[in-house]
Amino acid sequence: MKKLALAALIAAMAAPAFAAQGDILARFRVINVSPDATWNNSGAVPGLTVDAKDAWAPELDFTYMITNNIGAELILGTTRHKVTSSAGDLGKVSVLPPTLTLQYHFTPEAAFRPYVGAGINYTRFYNNDLRAEALNTDLSVDKNSWGGALQVGADYAINKDYFVNVDVKKIWIKTDVTADALGGAHVGTLKINPWVFGVGIGTKF
Secondary structure (H helix, E strand, C coil), rough: HHHHHHHHHHHHHHCCCCCCCEEEEEEEEEEEEECCCCCCCCCCCCCCEEECCCCCHHHHEEEEECCEEEEEEEEECCEEEEEEECCEEEEEEEEEECEEEEEEEECCCCEEEEEEEEEEEEEEEECCCCEEEECCEEEEEEEEEEEEEEEEEEEECCCCCCEEEEEEEEECEEEEEEEHHHHHHHEEEEEECCHHHHEEEECCC
């Protein structure tokens, strides 16, 4: 029985590569975006603290395999986050952080194909309805953010065309917050810096 299980494992690991140079991999994931938020309070409201809450969302990504081992991935998704503070709930804001990573795929000839990646993200803040009722003011945020991104994950081939995927990313995002009623005075800087946990399914072209 043990020999049979070992033979099956070796056969699976020796399966033909499901991605090779020139292939495009498309993945659909369900993600949890979990902010690792910090607040820089060097602003106009002493003692204020701000935090952002988790959000779930769909995510779509495309990887172009430059070689059997190296791929470039574009990650697309958007989430809406509740923002809280020591002065009460502030409302919600949406973020769109397209992210580009350069990946290294290990064991390209195996069914189980782990990878690591690093790259850059551009984040666009939109649909902002943040307001500090305690201060009787709407809050504005810097709409643009640039930051780094790290990634680790794995694909597992179901057959020659389809695979399942698990993926974890760390993305660096921040925005400056200002108070409209205080003449646009800087209130502080919110660093969201989320962990993004995803699971999904993919195919190749």
